[in-house]
Amino acid sequence: MxxxxxxxxxxxxxxxxxxxxxxxxxxxxxxxxxxxxxxxxxxxxxxxxxxxxxxxxxxxxxxxxxxxxxxxxxxxxxxxxxxxxxxxxxxxxxxxxxxxxxxxxxxxxxxxxxxxxxxxxxxxxxxxxxxxxxxxxxxxxxxxxxxxxxxxxxxxxxxxxxxxxxxxxxxxxxxxxxxxxxxxxxxxxxxGTPCVTGLAALALARAERVLDWTDAIAAMSFENLRGQLAAFDADSLALRVSPGLNLVGERMRNALAESGILASVVGQRTQDPLSMRTIPHVHGAARDVLDATVVVVNRELASITDNPIVAGTPDAPRVYSQAHAVGASIALAMDSLATAIAQVAAMAERRLDRLVNPLVSGLPAFLAEPGGTCSGFMIAQYTAASLVAQNRRLAAPASLDGGITSGLQEDHLCHATPAALKALEIVDNTGRIIAIELLAAAQAYDLQPVDAPRAPHTDALWRRVRAVVPTYRDDRPLADDMAVAFRLIGEAAPPLPPASGNLPSTPTPGDHTGFAAHAANDPKAAALHAPQSAA
Incomplete structure (x- = not known):
């Protein structure tokens, strides 16, 4: 339409x-x-x-x-x-x-x-x-x-x-x-600012998709790591004023409702590690930044950003030759969004590390077949760590880069478009990181030693993964599976858990962000129809 x-x-x-x-x-x-x-x-x-x-x-x-x-x-x-x-x-x-x-x-x-x-x-x-x-x-x-x-x-x-x-x-x-x-x-x-504003709108759409998936995948990892549901207690979370935090907390409660795995470990630990118990706090903070960025981007779209601007009437035309083309506010917003998404990605990698580390997971080492001939997800975690490090480098604020151009006429620069470009790159890197976590969480369910049922919602997510990617046994390049998972994240929003409050309704299938096409054009993803069919 x-x-x-x-x-x-x-x-x-x-x-x-x-x-x-x-x-x-x-x-x-x-x-x-x-x-x-x-x-x-x-x-x-x-x-x-x-x-x-x-x-x-x-x-x-x-x-x-x-x-x-x-x-x-x-x-x-x-x-x-x-x-x-x-x-x-x-x-x-x-x-x-x-x-x-x-x-x-x-x-x-x-x-x-x-x-x-x-x-x-x-x-x-x-x-x-x-x-x-x-x-x-x-x-x-x-x-x-x-x-x-x-x-x-x-x-x-x-x-x-x-x-x-x-x-x-x-x-x-x-x-x-x-x-x-x-x-x-x-x-x-x-x-004017169409370059940064267009790219910023795309970054918002892709970031929103990635955050929705990150919530869903975090619930799978939390269940596999047998966390304490008290971390998502509604009364406790309500004490902190943050719409994003309380949204994510409710999502986690609903996603993990009726989990037999978590019911079997209630009260066994006083506190879980921060990468597990602060999911509402970190994911929620990123959502609050996303909401603030929406305000800036919509405000920019409603603004006239030419230089000069023409106004008045044909009898009395006016020209305003000032600085509306400078995108300081949207540059700052893009830097902030980039940092927020990079932090979410960094915590996803920490959960991934816990899934593959037998010292803390209670799962087979690296989620691999036993016997020492299989590495499982050992090196996939390296990839995630590398992407987290790249995000950290990219998250340095572009809006502070400065510079002098045009013979001192332009002696202060905000680098708004570069800020949006690097935000997009961070969002893409984050999509790849959580794609690896998704695969690892699905693998962890296959190897889960606790003989108890998964939550209905996480079970549905596991089945969705297994419909396109079989259990990994070091029998094929893991990069192929990672690209399939990245494409899965890009092509449709995750199903949201049943809402007990005012959660958004499940997004309609299909892509309205440009992210699915981007994922489909990923060099690795493009050649993956055969592995997908084999699954």
């Missing part, structure tokens, strides 16, 4: 849906606002009102006057000189998210582009001709949108399925002409 940009700005869920492949359409009112803003730019040009990037140069050249005859050249040259990205291209979902955020920003009616610019971007989105956008090279917001905008004028390259073609060829196939940019349009296409 098409996502409509109407009088109301898109929210992060709608943006994530477009990133995942839903079409985007502009309402008549949105198109009228875009057109009205273009009239303001035309009046600014006609009256010679000084306006940054309209009749002046950009960056440190902001005081250089550009004549009317040169303004088309300025717009085109801005795209050419700002398309400086390097490295592997962004994924399809990431690029779609940025494009949708840009269209949303234009629809506020303060950018000054022609409607034809927005229509060109919508047509590319809906036809699946996705511009090739190198991932790196931005300290803020410029290079990614420049590579996207190149395609609008028949330059650059696009991906269409597995095919790579020129921007000009893509427009020919769509029956569209390359656009000749008018005054301000080049600058409007590259500035």
């Amino acid at each position: 098409a996502v409509i940009r109407s009088d109301r700005p898109l929210n992060w869920r709608e943006l994530a849906a477009v990133a995942a492949g839903e079409p985007l359409a502009l309402s008549d009112a949105a198109r009228a606002r875009i057109a009205a803003a273009r009239v303001l730019v035309e009046q600014i040009v006609e009256r010679g009102i000084r306006a940054y990037g309209v009749n002046t140069g950009v960056g440190a050249l902001c005081d250089v006057i550009v004549s009317p005859s040169e303004q088309r050249t300025l717009s085109r040259n801005i795209l050419m000189s700002h398309a400086v990205g390097v490295g592997a291209p962004l994924g399809v979902a990431e690029t779609r998210a940025i494009m949708a955020a840009a269209i949303n920003n234009f629809a506020h009616g303060h950018s000054g582009i022609r409607v034809e610019i927005a229509d060109q971007l919508v047509a590319l989105l809906d036809a699946g001709y996705i511009p090739e956008v190198p991932a790196f090279g931005s300290v803020g917001y410029l290079s990614h949108m420049a590579h996207i905008a190149l395609v609008c004028i028949g330059e650059g390259h696009v991906r269409h399925g597995s095919e790579r073609i020129s921007g000009r060829e893509a427009l020919v196939r769509l029956g569209r002409e390359p656009l000749v940019l008018e005054a301000k349009e080049g600058l409007s296409l590259i500035n």
Whole structure:
């Protein structure tokens, strides 16, 4: 179903849906606002009102006057000189998210582009001709949108399925002409915060999915490690004011209800290790950060982030050339979300270590077949530890990186887009870590020495795993199973346990985040249909 940009700005869920492949359409009112803003730019040009990037140069050249005859050249040259990205291209979902955020920003009616610019971007989105956008090279917001905008004028390259073609060829196939940019349009296409905002919406969607799975998998590990359910006592948890903590606590209680394994060990320990008894506290804190980040991202989508902004009326046009394109708040939010998810992943690895360590688990060493010829999950825990360490390095705040660009004109940088990119990488790493924990928890059930039934909910999760991955006996590369589990996490939300209070209802199957496609494109996951069938 098409996502409509109407009088109301898109929210992060709608943006994530477009990133995942839903079409985007502009309402008549949105198109009228875009057109009205273009009239303001035309009046600014006609009256010679000084306006940054309209009749002046950009960056440190902001005081250089550009004549009317040169303004088309300025717009085109801005795209050419700002398309400086390097490295592997962004994924399809990431690029779609940025494009949708840009269209949303234009629809506020303060950018000054022609409607034809927005229509060109919508047509590319809906036809699946996705511009090739190198991932790196931005300290803020410029290079990614420049590579996207190149395609609008028949330059650059696009991906269409597995095919790579020129921007000009893509427009020919769509029956569209390359656009000749008018005054301000080049600058409007590259500035603002659509890059970080689009990526941030995608990070929220993937983080929410990962947190849901982490709760479910943590319940499996807790049961296998025979924890004390008192850690999730509702009266105790209610003493700490945290919506996330109390949500996770209720989920854990419901997921582990009727567990014969846990009933058999009630009162045997005073306290469990922190990686077990602080599941509500750590997972809940991450959810509280997620909720706070949602507010920032939705606020950014509702904001006009151009520089300059055009406003007023055709009789009295106004230009605001200030700093709304700087994404300090969303950079800080992305850094915070990245750290929160990295902490959740670090604790998941600690639970995994307890599952494979016979000194504390009461399970066979490394969840392996006995006899010394099998290593089981010994080295899979190494992989998780490596990813936790990588997350720790990535979690250093991008918003503090600083730097000086544009001849001292831009002498403070927030690195908002890099903050979102590394948050996405941390979320992906976390998905892989919990995929390993999921496999280990399923294996632990197979080897569980306690002769008592699992909780109905964790039993259903175990069966879901075993439907695609058999018990591991060192009889195949474990990396293949890990990739299957990562894909399982990416393709659908976990079933939520029966709610005794106000838990969210079970998410509908299917992916609306871009995460499933990302997981399916994982190099290892792509070749796993044979192992899955063999299971």
